[in-house]
Amino acid sequence: MGQQGRPGDKLGGWITVRHRLDAxxxxxxxxxxxxxxxxxxxxxxxxxxxxxxxxxxxxxxxxxxxxxxxxxxxxxxxxxxxxxxxxxxxxxxxxxxxxxxxxxxxxxxxxxxxxxxxxxxxxxxxxxxxxxxxxxxxxxxxxxxxxxxxxxxxxxxxxxxxxxxxxxxxxxxxxxxxxxxxxxxxxxxxxxxxxxxxxxxxxxxxxxxxxxxxxxVSESCISTRLAVLESWAEQPDYLKRQVGFCSQWSLDNLFLKEGRQFTYEKVNLTNINAMLNSNDVSEYLKISPTGLEARCDASSFESVRCTFCVDSGVWYYEVTVITSGVMQIGWATKDSKFLNHEGYGIGDDEYSCAYDGCRQLIWYNARSKPHSHPCWKEGDAIGFLLDLSKKQMIFYLNGHQLPPEKQVFSSATSGFFAAASFMSYQQCEFNFGAKPFRHPPSVKFSTFNDFASLLPSEKIILPRHRRLALLKQVSIRDNCCTLCCDVMADTELRPCGHGGMCMECALQLETCPLCRQDIQTRVRLIAHVS
Incomplete structure (x- = not known):
């Protein structure tokens, strides 16, 4: 929500539809x-x-x-x-x-x-x-x-x-x-x-x-019912497609069926070089095994970035709208915050800008302005053009463009990712260039899929129970950062004096995670030991 914020008073009983902020x-x-x-x-x-x-x-x-x-x-x-x-x-x-x-x-x-x-x-x-x-x-x-x-x-x-x-x-x-x-x-x-x-x-x-x-629920033979419904995941009917997506996700993550192969083990990702990043996503967003479709069924505002960032040139990607509710889709840098329970998403800080087709708004730095496109509907193609030479973003609805947006470039000029935030029960599919675009712009542009690359292991989106099993096998040293559990804890926050984290994680914090006091400085106490 940014510093301007949109109030969401749980006591008084209102929030903007896409933000669940308790202010x-x-x-x-x-x-x-x-x-x-x-x-x-x-x-x-x-x-x-x-x-x-x-x-x-x-x-x-x-x-x-x-x-x-x-x-x-x-x-x-x-x-x-x-x-x-x-x-x-x-x-x-x-x-x-x-x-x-x-x-x-x-x-x-x-x-x-x-x-x-x-x-x-x-x-x-x-x-x-x-x-x-x-x-x-x-x-x-x-x-x-x-x-x-x-x-x-x-x-x-x-x-x-x-x-x-x-x-x-x-x-x-x-x-x-x-x-x-x-x-x-x-x-x-x-x-x-x-x-x-x-x-x-x-x-x-x-x-x-x-x-x-x-x-x-598992003992009710639900997996047998879902095994039939998961075939709907490729349906042209967008409502049935949602049923298929959720059925497949449940079979992979919740209601396991004996003898069924996990979807990630059989999906063909040979031509996929860019996808949604399962390691750069808020906790409740569901990502398909192809890495190109995402859905939120939680009451929080879930966000994700893709695996590839760009620093120069002209780039384009498309999104197919599967549900016509509140989503904010656009561009964001690594500095853009994903705070799903507080309602921070794409367009809610100075490092991101987003298109909202449900409420017909453009979001930047937690402020909105109306755009002239009609409300999006199921099956619409939303285009996202980023021109870093001209420092502008252009949004398209079924090939019809809006005037360029330039506000975000006052805070960020490189390191942009495709990114999106989802309100409850929303779903869309991303095309980063692995298949033809439905409404390509008339200008010359590059696609993520043509320039990105991923190792086969980086394309795998594991079911949650398998991710947890892998995490249990990880050995964490006593002196590791309590946030990333990877780098040595070597930093103290001032003035509160709390530590237990690395400098990289400390730089991403504005307040101490222990006492909530504002951070004025960060001090590295010891040198890293390799």
Whole structure:
């Protein structure tokens, strides 16, 4: 979010759709002009607002959420009111039921708003969760009912997934009752709407963050169902393609099937010389075994850079939009920060610039300006041209270009990577030149794939359990840096005096990771020993 930041007040109940920043403490500690009345519409001695119809409040939030981009904007009335309602068990249940009832199927921000509102509401009590389970009374029969109303089932599975992510441990185990498991598994059947299948699978994935749930789901023969669905990963239908992507990812990472070869072991990467960097990515982003497709199903704002950087010349790459929600895609240097839980992404500092096709904005240094392209949609081709000789970036939508962007070059002139940030439930595919571009620009340009090179071992994107197994085999010396676990710890931060890190890692910090005090200087205490 940069120093200007966009507020996301978990207490007050709003954030811009793509940023999940908890700035409530900063906001509440800011002195207010005593002459200026409160802008939230209710003083400390006023009675609680008369509640608008809860369905109307949910729809109002969905309508306004894409417009909340300015740091000076106040939280919308609808979100504040919904948060107040959810402070009681009955109110929380009313909000959840409304989310299931009224969020439309065709709004690309619908599932993200479900996640947003549930994240902003207080955590439910054990009694509230039990009442919700009783109200929903889920089963395989319920999953087959009302097939002509897939929005209700999509919203139900999205709510379950969000709650599973928030409530790890015993609460998550209790929520995954036999009936709920039957409902989610039945929602993966071929008769279900693809969007219901997608969010049922995501919910099962999030329930499986708790080990007991993972065992329960794995014993349900889910891998057999997913083995059929993973063939959809190459589907021209973008909704089915998402189901295929998530099925393949789950089979590789979560629900392993005996005798099945991991995708990374059989994918052909011979002609791939540049890809998304699995070692330069925030923690919850899913990257395909080809290294060219990425997806976020977490409630955080996940980011990634590619493996190749450029210092001079003219370069171009393309992205195919698979989901039409909030993503910020563009260019970033190594100095650009990935702080997914704080909402930092591409375009949120002075070292990156990004195109946002959902809200029709260009982002630089955590500030936005509108662009003239229409909202992107599934299947659109977004082009990214970087001209380092002219110090400009040009963004294209299906071949139609915007005026050049030049702000980032006041802070960075070389070392640019293709980079992107993803809000919840977003996915896209990158083309760095391994196949023909759909809308190549008329100017002469170079492609990453023609100039980059990767060793066969560098192309492998391992499933997470295999990465963890390799990490367990690594021997770490006692005097290693506690951040990178590679170089000797030889640096002390001043004025706080904390150490335990190397100079390279210390230079990337602005505050001490132990005491949060601002770093004024970094002192190397001992010389490196080879």
């Amino acid at each position: 409530g403490e900063a906001r509440s500690s800011r002195p207010r002009d005593p002459v200026r009345p409160p802008r939230r519409g209710r003083g400390p001695h006023e009675p609680r607002r008369k509640k608008q119809n809860v369905d109307g409040l949910v729809l109002d939030t969905l309508a306004v959420i894409r417009t909340l981009v300015d740091n000076d904007q106040e939280p919308p009335y609808s979100m504040i009111t919904l948060h107040e309602m959810a402070e009681t068990d009955d109110g929380w249940l009313e909000v959840v039921q409304s989310l299931i009832r009224v969020i439309p199927l065709d709004d690309p921000l619908g599932p993200a708003v479900i996640t947003l509102l549930l994240d902003e509401c207080p955590l439910p009590t054990k009694d509230a969760l039990q009442k919700l389970s009783d109200m929903l009374s889920l089963s395989s029969a319920v999953a087959r009912q009302d097939a002509l109303n897939p929005a209700k089932h999509r919203n139900t599975t999205a709510v379950l997934g969000c709650l599973a992510e928030k409530l790890a441990g015993p609460a998550s185990i209790g929520l995954l009752s036999p009936g709920t498991l039957e409902y989610l598994l039945e929602s993966l059947s071929s008769e279900a709407h693809p969007t219901v299948m997608l969010f049922a699978l995501i919910a099962l994935e999030k329930f499986s963050q708790t080990s007991e749930n993972k065992l329960t």
